[in-house]
Amino acid sequence: MEYLRLSLRNIFRHRTRSIATIMVIFLGFTAIGVIGGMVNNIFSRLKAQAIIVEKLGHLTISKEGFYLNGKMDPAKYIWGKDELREIIDVVRDDPDVEIATPRLKLFGLASNGKASSIFISEAIVPSDDERLIKTPVDNRVDLTGTVTLPQQQGEEYSVAIGSELSSMLGVGEGQFVTLLTTTVDGMANAVDVNIVDVYNTGNPATNDKFILMNFGLAQQLYDADGAERIIVTLKNSDDIEKIRARLINNIAASGHSVEVMTWNELSLFYEKVYLMFSVIFGVLSMIVTIIILLVTLNTMLMAVTERSREIGTMRAIGMQQGSVVRLFCIEGGMMAVIGCILALPLLYGISGLLTVLKVTFIPPVASAPIPIMLILGPEKLVGMFALFLTAAVFSSYLTSRNIAKKKIVDSLAHIN
Amino acid sequence: MNTNVFSNTSAPVIIELKNIVKTYYFISHEIHALQGIDLKIRVGDFIAIAGSSGSGKSTLLNIISMLDTPTSGEVYCDGEDVCTMTDKVITRFRSKKVGLIFQNYNLIPVLNVLENVAFPLQIQSVKRSECLRKAKDILSQVGLSGHLEHRPAKLSGGQRQRVAIARALITEPEVVIADEPTAALDSKTGMEIIDLMRSLNESARTTFIFSTHDPRITSCVNNVLELMDGKLQYN
Numbered sequence: 260m261e262y263l264r265l266s267l268r269n270i271f272r273h274r275t276r277s278i279a280t281i282m283v284i285f286l287g288f289t290a291i292g293v294i295g296g297m298v299n300n301i302f303s304r305l306k307a308q309a310i311i312v313e314k315l316g317h318l319t320i321s322k323e324g325f326y327l328n329g330k331m332d333p334a335k336y337i338w339g340k341d342e343l344r345e346i347i348d349v350v351r352d353d354p355d356v357e358i359a360t361p362r363l364k365l366f367g368l369a370s371n372g373k374a375s376s377i378f379i380s381e382a383i384v385p386s387d388d389e390r391l392i393k394t395p396v397d398n399r400v401d402l403t404g405t406v407t408l409p410q411q412q413g414e415e416y417s418v419a420i421g422s423e424l425s426s427m428l429g430v431g432e433g434q435f436v437t438l439l440t441t442t443v444d445g446m447a448n449a450v451d452v453n454i455v456d457v458y459n460t461g462n463p464a465t466n467d468k469f470i471l472m473n474f475g476l477a478q479q480l481y482d483a484d485g486a487e488r489i490i491v492t493l494k495n496s497d498d499i500e501k502i503r504a505r506l507i508n509n510i511a512a513s514g515h516s517v518e519v520m521t522w523n524e525l526s527l528f529y530e531k532v533y534l535m536f537s538v539i540f541g542v543l544s545m546i547v548t549i550i551i552l553l554v555t556l557n558t559m560l561m562a563v564t565e566r567s568r569e570i571g572t573m574r575a576i577g578m579q580q581g582s583v584v585r586l587f588c589i590e591g592g593m594m595a596v597i598g599c600i601l602a603l604p605l606l607y608g609i610s611g612l613l614t615v616l617k618v619t620f621i622p623p624v625a626s627a628p629i630p631i632m633l634i635l636g637p638e639k640l641v642g643m644f645a646l647f648l649t650a651a652v653f654s655s656y657l658t659s660r661n662i663a664k665k666k667i668v669d670s671l672a673h674i675n
Numbered sequence: 676m677n678t679n680v681f682s683n684t685s686a687p688v689i690i691e692l693k694n695i696v697k698t699y700y701f702i703s704h705e706i707h708a709l710q711g712i713d714l715k716i717r718v719g720d721f722i723a724i725a726g727s728s729g730s731g732k733s734t735l736l737n738i739i740s741m742l743d744t745p746t747s748g749e750v751y752c753d754g755e756d757v758c759t760m761t762d763k764v765i766t767r768f769r770s771k772k773v774g775l776i777f778q779n780y781n782l783i784p785v786l787n788v789l790e791n792v793a794f795p796l797q798i799q800s801v802k803r804s805e806c807l808r809k810a811k812d813i814l815s816q817v818g819l820s821g822h823l824e825h826r827p828a829k830l831s832g833g834q835r836q837r838v839a840i841a842r843a844l845i846t847e848p849e850v851v852i853a854d855e856p857t858a859a860l861d862s863k864t865g866m867e868i869i870d871l872m873r874s875l876n877e878s879a880r881t882t883f884i885f886s887t888h889d890p891r892i893t894s895c896v897n898n899v900l901e902l903m904d905g906k907l908q909y910n
Binding site for chain 1: 737740742743762763766767769770775777781783784785786794795797798799803842846
């Protein structure tokens with residue numbers, strides 16, 4: 260307690276210098292907080308983009324080898340009706356599973372009668388998809404950018420298409436488009452479908468070719484009564500790896516060999532974007548931490564030099580070397596604590612302002628704008644605080660350990 | 676050689692120096708600050724160490740107060756060989772046995788008078804309330820009861836030195852060592868400080884050793900050790 264009191268008074272002994280140091284820590288914490296909060300937001304939005312908008316769910320189950328060889332031999336990697344029913348039953352029995360829904364993917368040509376373009380189609384069960392898009396991601400349900408298909412009888416020929424594809428073909432809502440594809444055995448098949456929605460997939464790589472289609476229609480086009488994948492959403496995705504392993508075991512016990520992929524393994528860009536932003540954030544954090552370390556080092560070095568005689572006096576009247584170092588470490592640490600605490604209201608203020616202003620931007624590899632928000636996870640803030648505190652205490656330690664070890668008579672004889 | 680320099684030979688020895696040599700090395704020169712000092716200081720002594728500038732007064736006091744180590748020779752405090760102690764042990768030992776008064780007071784500017792005086796006890800982890808109670812008592816003995824909350828910068832030189840004396844006494848040391856305690860004061864205030872130290876010496880039998888080069892002070896102190904060129908002059 261005495262050391263705390265003494266340290267606090269020493270900090271405000273040279274107000275301008277201490278305030279400058281605290282300001283650097285304050286601004287550093289704010290800057291890293293803002294950047295970190297934005298990066299967290301981008302990660303969270305991309306996660307939601309993959310799970311909800313790209314409709315990957317949390318887990319995707321397929322026959323073993325599907326992702327390696329499925330395109331070359333689709334018939335081999337598609338489940339029949341009974342197999343599909345058995346596997347879905349096993350999956351739905353798992354207590355952590357919320358939704359298990361079958362899927363098919365079709366490729367082919369979409370035509371307006373005059374021009375054609377390639378399409379990729381994801382076939383969904385609309386009633387399951389209605390639930391999937393309401394899956395919370397990072398405790399947030401956000402229907403922005405989501406689209407699904409009508410569930411009513413007679414709406415099986417309704418599709419939603421990517422906005423870029425819609426532009427390319429010059430077709431829109433209420434108009435028809437012809438889809439030409441092949442069956443599972445490689446025979447040509449075609450159908451006219453009704454466009455009920457045009458939407459931005461959020462991904463420039465798919466926005467010019469994506470069509471969302473009814474699962475029943477896809478089965479007809481593909482001439483298959485089963486599915487090639489099962490999309491699974493979880494009640495709580497924190498233990499996703501544990502659940503994945505359990506599902507593989509349970510399905511294997513029912514006599515089926517499957518592979519289960521997580522959403523981030525299948526998302527085209529998430530991992531790359533995550534890595535890119537993590538590296539940028541890591542480098543920025545390191546630079547700011549080094550600046551804080553150097554600024555604190557400079558401040559403490561000046562303090563130590565100016566207070567040489569005082570340190571000598573303290574040592575002479577009984578203060579141990581370790582206590583001198585502790586005193587300076589507390590001073591450095593206190594400046595870090597004050598700087599970080601002062602930055603918190605500003606961080607939350609900026610966060611609130613961004614939420615109110617609804618500012619958006621289009622992140623790399625996305626085609627739709629996302630709101631700029633700060634996701635300030637307490638664990639991230641505590642981590643940043645610990646980093647800055649360590650930098651400040653370490654620089655104080657570096658500067659004070661030599662003066663603490665200096666001969667007392669030399670410290671007492673020091674002339675500023 | 677008679678190392679019992681003063682009369683009260685029945686009192687126990689608190690500090691003993693044996694053949695102390697202190698040599699400073701400056702580039703290629705050797706400066707012999709102390710040359711074979713033998714000295715016994717007994718409980719209750721009130722000793723002035725006199726000598727001109729550069730005679731070795733401060734060096735001798737630094738060695739007596741365990742702030743510095745001799746180049747050769749032995750230093751005993753209360754029978755313990757302090758030259759063999761580690762820094763940690765010697766710091767603890769010094770804080771209990773020795774009180775220090777500096778020429779420029781060396782008070783801690785961010786602490787007020789009461790806190791400055793209490794500080795040596797707080798370093799020893801004594802309870803804050805107990806430290807402050809003792810500090811108040813000692814400050815009243817040195818006549819500074821009315822200045823408890825003042826910062827050192829608000830005090831006169833004489834008042835600051837009284838605070839320094841109070842700080843030196845709070846741990847109830849057996850020896851108080853003062854390096855030129857009156858050098859920064861006018862002669863009247865200097866004499867008041869010497870009188871205060873003497874009265875504390877007489878009332879509590881605390882040993883006082885101080886250095887001075889002021890002949891007016893040495894003339895009114897009975898026990899004066901004269902240092903010349905690093906050697907004690909036994910007159």
